[in-house]
Amino acid sequence: MGVQRTYEEINAKIKSGQAVVLTAEEVIGLVEEKGIAEAAASVDVVTTGTFGPMCSSGVFLNFGHPQPRIKMNEVYLNGVPAYSGVAAVDAYLGATAIPLSDPGNRNYPGAFNYGGGHVIEALVAGREIRLEASSYGTDCYPLKKIETVFRLSEINEATLFNPRNAYQNYNVAVNRGDKTIYTYMGILKPRLGNANYSSAGQLSPLLNDPLLKTIGIGTRIFLGGGIGYVAWHGTQHNPGVERGDNGVPRYPAGTLAVIGDLKQMQPRWLRGLSFLGYGVTLQVGLGIPIPILSEEIMAYCAVNDDAILAPVVDYSRSYPYREGGNLGLVSYAQLKSGEISVNGTRVPTAPLSSYAGAREIAATLKEWIRAGKFTLAVPAAPLPSVEAGITFKTLPQRHPEEGGF
Amino acid sequence: MVKQKLVLRFPSTLVEQPVIYHLVKDYDLMVNILRADINPKKEGRLMLELSGGEADYRRALDWLQAQGLTVMNLKQQITWNEGRCTHCGACSVICPSGALILSRPEMTVHFDEAKCVVCELCLKACPARAMETLLENAK
Structure with a gap:
């Protein structure tokens, strides 16, 4: 049975400055030395972190009304289009949006120097943003065009809402083809020239709570250098994949939708990125505290890079053409060593997710909790886990006139 | 002995000059070309490592500059x-x-x-x- 704790007990300790908090990296050594029971008895909270490119990110904005009022039909922020099919002066700026003038991949591989992710970074940094909006005009919203500049502090709301962040494990990308390819997993050199991966492994939030026993709707988190919340399970949430005996998925599995007030975040942890030949995205800093409610939870948090496996996937054929299959599983310990073996070939590895950043996020969250500034939120509802029986769907391609139903 | 990585920039009028030949023949320098971007009638760029005697190296740099080439330290590029x-x-x-x-x-x-x-x-x-x-x- 062992130790049992409640959120209330942990929060009381946090408020009195007595909570024992370790990062997911620090706790590995403690468990190796003292065992799970003793570690669980002495630690209240384990903090995690990740700082990687997360394309499914963006921000809801409300600009306030000019005089006269406008129902914005098209919105551009520093030339980057935002979605305005919501109320009059609301818009959603996505991380991967690019200016209409961007040549894309017409000059292959495109540079993608600027886009939604960069505008979000500029917003958080408090820099001046150019807003251009147009409308067809209505009796209640007569203004048809506006060009102005504003800063984050001058608008009503800026709510970061990321529909899919914090992927629980991810593919290791390689290229078995004969030419260099440019992907969201970075530049992949031909004939297994390199292998790129993108998970913090043993520090990654969802790999420390593989069956989602503590992270749920309403969990308070570190998001973009400020405070955010888990809003829902993320898009493409797929908890039903094959797992190891430790519960850790061997393939990309769970995801999180997260939300928070952009005005209290920091540009350091929300960074616009340009992926050559692919596009623009946002590097998001995210960390989640895990309450050590029992020995079982401590055992999950003690997972190390040797015990987390990921599939090596060929991005020249298998991934783009959805041919399935992989070139074997490798551990994050192997990936972090700088070299893996794929079909007997030695392949140098590189991360896309900053492990140094993940480590700093986990340490920052630990300090917030130790200082009594950050308490744990009790989830309002759990996220769907293995027993939800979710099946992962792909898009059928039917001729719309044939029907088929 | 001097060993230095440099970037030489050639105005378009000088790209057809046999600069490397003179560095070797007149100044007794060893030349290791790292990268060259030379096209007829366009400004050119040559990245190389020069090694040789201190005095020869200094004289070679003076000569290069006298020819109208811009010489920069490769390290700061x-x-x-x-x-x-x-x-x-x-x-x-x-x-x-x-x-x-x-x-x-x-x-x-x-x-x-x-x-x-x-x-x-x-x-x-x-x-x-x-x-x-x-x-x-x-x-």
């Missing part, structure tokens, strides 16, 4: 903007000369200018665009 670097490490498998490395177990990125051969692959391989260049005709 590519710079690492550490504030933009997120230490992801994506550059470490793209950099061919080992100038950009991911230190383990710290998992932080380091840039060793002395190893940089100014291939410029990092400029666009870095998602955060933390690698910068002063060279006008780069990109």
Whole structure:
């Protein structure tokens, strides 16, 4: 049975400055030395972190009304289009949006120097943003065009809402083809020239709570250098994949939708990125505290890079053409060593997710909790886990006139 | 003995001059070409490592400048903007000369200018665009 704790007990300790908090990296050594029971008895909270490119990110904005009022039909922020099919002066700026003038991949591989992710970074940094909006005009919203500049502090709301962040494990990308390819997993050199991966492994939030026993709707988190919340399970949430005996998925599995007030975040942890030949995205800093409610939870948090496996996937054929299959599983310990073996070939590895950043996020969250500034939120509802029986769907391609139903 | 990596910039009027020949023949220098971007009637760029006697090296530089070439220290051609670097490490498998490395177990990125051969692959391989260049005709 062992130790049992409640959120209330942990929060009381946090408020009195007595909570024992370790990062997911620090706790590995403690468990190796003292065992799970003793570690669980002495630690209240384990903090995690990740700082990687997360394309499914963006921000809801409300600009306030000019005089006269406008129902914005098209919105551009520093030339980057935002979605305005919501109320009059609301818009959603996505991380991967690019200016209409961007040549894309017409000059292959495109540079993608600027886009939604960069505008979000500029917003958080408090820099001046150019807003251009147009409308067809209505009796209640007569203004048809506006060009102005504003800063984050001058608008009503800026709510970061990321529909899919914090992927629980991810593919290791390689290229078995004969030419260099440019992907969201970075530049992949031909004939297994390199292998790129993108998970913090043993520090990654969802790999420390593989069956989602503590992270749920309403969990308070570190998001973009400020405070955010888990809003829902993320898009493409797929908890039903094959797992190891430790519960850790061997393939990309769970995801999180997260939300928070952009005005209290920091540009350091929300960074616009340009992926050559692919596009623009946002590097998001995210960390989640895990309450050590029992020995079982401590055992999950003690997972190390040797015990987390990921599939090596060929991005020249298998991934783009959805041919399935992989070139074997490798551990994050192997990936972090700088070299893996794929079909007997030695392949140098590189991360896309900053492990140094993940480590700093986990340490920052630990300090917030130790200082009594950050308490744990009790989830309002759990996220769907293995027993939800979710099946992962792909898009059928039917001729719309044939029907088929 | 001097050993120095340099960038020579040729005005379009000088690209057809046998500069390397004179460096070897007249100044007794050893020349190791790292990268060359020379086209007829266009401004050219040559990155090389020169080694030889101190006096010969100095005289050779004077001669190069007298010919109208711009001589720059190769070390300062590519710079690492550490504030933009997120230490992801994506550059470490793209950099061919080992100038950009991911230190383990710290998992932080380091840039060793002395190893940089100014291939410029990092400029666009870095998602955060933390690698910068002063060279006008780069990109």
